[in-house]
Amino acid sequence: MSALGAAIAFSVAACNNQTGFSGSVGNTPNGPALASYDILGTIGTPFTATVSDARSSWTLQGVTPLSILIANNILPAAIVATKTTSNSNLLSVEVIHGNQVIDLQSTSAPFGTVSVQTGGIPSSIASPASPDLRIFVAGPAQQRYSALVEDITTGWVIDSRAPTLILFDNPDGKVDATFFGSHDFGSFTLNMTLNGAVVATVVHGPDATIREP
Known part of the structure; x- marks a missing residue:
């Protein structure tokens, strides 16, 4: 996986018992790069x-x-x-x-x-996600950021631009995510929904963390 700069290097280190819900998520090795x-x-x-x-x-x-x-x-x-x-x-x-x-x-x-x-042509549309956990990065619009999204077993490194919708398929335990912006990035606007209900909202910058309760 290519380096995403000092901020993401910090985030990868942080996935080991630093950024998780309840203060600890255990050892969360990085998953493969996401499409x-x-x-x-x-x-x-x-x-x-x-x-x-x-x-x-x-x-x-x-x-x-x-x-x-x-x-x-x-x-x-x-x-x-x-x-x-x-x-x-x-x-x-x-x-x-x-x-x-x-x-x-x-x-x-x-x-x-x-x-x-x-990855091929799906034979059919799969069943609706259960649980259906989503993280929406509303802004700042069109600003590039890096992030680490993780459950208790795996962390996923993301490099994207807002607005972004992150869907977590079949999480192992609860999910948290830490977002990193540049020095003059402004504030992230984040919300997390679980089965259609908002469970967490965060407005903070240039870095921000959102956690499933």
Whole structure:
């Protein structure tokens, strides 16, 4: 895994009994690099989407741009996004792994639909995630950050831009995440939902930690 600078180096060290819920999460080695599912196009275009890996699925509504990552995902994985407007705004969905675009599809059709996948073609949409734990990084918009998201066994290193939706598939125990911004980053706006209910909200910067209660 490539280095993400001093901040992320600190975060990797911190995953050993420093940043976890209740003060300790044990030894959490890093998981493999995660793919990013980026929904782009005309800024502010509304959409609905279904994200699915081989084990779980999630449905959501949003506006472009939005980056989605699945922590602890099992390939193959796919995303289907549909515009909810009748205009000709562009809606694009791409899968990025490292610096490589794995798949890219776009539409400007009214109520157009696009789908992309990685790791093969899923045979069907998996059952809804249970538990359904999500972390939404609302801002600062378009500011790049690094993060460590972890359960009690594995930490996932993330390098992304807000807004970002992090989906944690089948967590082992409770989940926490520490986010790192640059010196002049401002404040993160974070919220964590569990099965649709908000369980934690944090506004802090340039670094911030959010934990499942």
